[in-house]
Amino acid sequence: MDGIRSTNPVAVGDWVHFELEAQTDDLSGIIHNIEKRKNVIVRKSVNLSKQQHIIAANIDTVFLLITLNNPVTSTVFIDRFLVSTEAFDVNTVLVFNKIDTYDTQELVALEELIAVYEKIGYTCLKLSAKELSSCQELIALMKNKTTSFSGHSGVGKSTLVNTIEPGLRLKTSEISTQHLQGQHTTTFAQMHDLSFGGSIVDTPGIRGFGLVDIEKEEISSFFREFFELKAECKFNNCLHVDEPKCAVLEAYASGEIAMSRYKSYLQILNDDEALNYR
Numbered sequence: 001m002d003g004i005r006s007t008n009p010v011a012v013g014d015w016v017h018f019e020l021e022a023q024t025d026d027l028s029g030i031i032h033n034i035e036k037r038k039n040v041i042v043r044k045s046v047n048l049s050k051q052q053h054i055i056a057a058n059i060d061t062v063f064l065l066i067t068l069n070n071p072v073t074s075t076v077f078i079d080r081f082l083v084s085t086e087a088f089d090v091n092t093v094l095v096f097n098k099i100d101t102y103d104t105q106e107l108v109a110l111e112e113l114i115a116v117y118e119k120i121g122y123t124c125l126k127l128s129a130k131e132l133s134s135c136q137e138l139i140a141l142m143k144n145k146t147t148s149f150s151g152h153s154g155v156g157k158s159t160l161v162n163t164i165e166p167g168l169r170l171k172t173s174e175i176s177t178q179h180l181q182g183q184h185t186t187t188f189a190q191m192h193d194l195s196f197g198g199s200i201v202d203t204p205g206i207r208g209f210g211l212v213d214i215e216k217e218e219i220s221s222f223f224r225e226f227f228e229l230k231a232e233c234k235f236n237n238c239l240h241v242d243e244p245k246c247a248v249l250e251a252y253a254s255g256e257i258a259m260s261r262y263k264s265y266l267q268i269l270n271d272d273e274a275l276n277y278r
């Protein structure tokens, strides 16, 4: 990860060597050195397209918060996020939030979505960030670990931190009634210690998730269920689009690979700026 071109040289989660400045009251210091990072969560910087923004470093597990509506989290957003965390070696758990707000039909859709991701090996949790009793499984996964909450603005990241660690009282905001989206309440990533052990990084909501530095041929390596199959494709540089004897296409045709996952794959493969920031 060293030599990464990023807009922020130091990120939340970095281990640094620093010296306190003498004769100041506000404990300011000078950072001399940053320890080698175990991993990073990055996204493409919105304004400088070739640069990355490091959302957090040295994370044991990132929890991607997902809501079916208010705001909508699309499957292509989830899959883009997963490609990035697979590429940077960050363990990812999917947290389906706001289950108290869903009607019967939405709960069915939720179960279908969860089935897609559990089948390919991702841990999925369902909870309501406002009800501590629904968060026990999550808390068990956070204990004594450095973890992070990620996801669109308004999915409930700060609400969840407040429920888990009530002393913190982080600012949260209602979803905008006009756009049914969050209001970008959290504006910078911040790490908070947890009284049961460990620490959590609350992050600002991400609009879209651009991918950088991943070659077209590599993308399928970060779709777990494709990776397992690609050795069986006739061509070793197969992109799994229209090639003959493609094991991925065959698995898709037989229903083994979920339609939403294959659609996301094609979108990422045909990536352009317009697709990046949705």
Ligand SMILES: Nc1nc2c(ncn2[C@@H]2O[C@H](COP(=O)(O)OP(=O)(O)OP(=O)(O)O)[C@@H](O)[C@H]2O)c(=O)[nH]1
Binding pocket: 097, 098, 099, 100, 101, 127, 128, 129, 130, 131, 152, 153, 154, 155, 156, 157, 158, 159, 160, 171, 172, 173, 174, 175, 182, 183, 184, 185, 186, 187, 203, 204, 205, 206
């Ligand atoms: N009903 C219900 N509302 C929730 C739940 N989780 C969060 N909310 C509400 O959703 C709104 C947005 O929550 P925040 O915690 O501010 O969202 P955030 O992800 O931190 O958003 P940003 O800081 O903008 O990225 C608030 O009004 C919360 O009360 C939930 O599980 N159920």
Ligand SMILES: [Mg+2]
Binding pocket: 157, 158, 159, 171, 172, 185, 186, 202, 203, 204, 205
């Ligand atoms: Mg927030």
Ligand SMILES: [Zn+2]
Binding pocket: 230, 233, 234, 238, 239, 240, 241, 243, 245, 246, 247, 248, 249
């Ligand atoms: Zn193939």
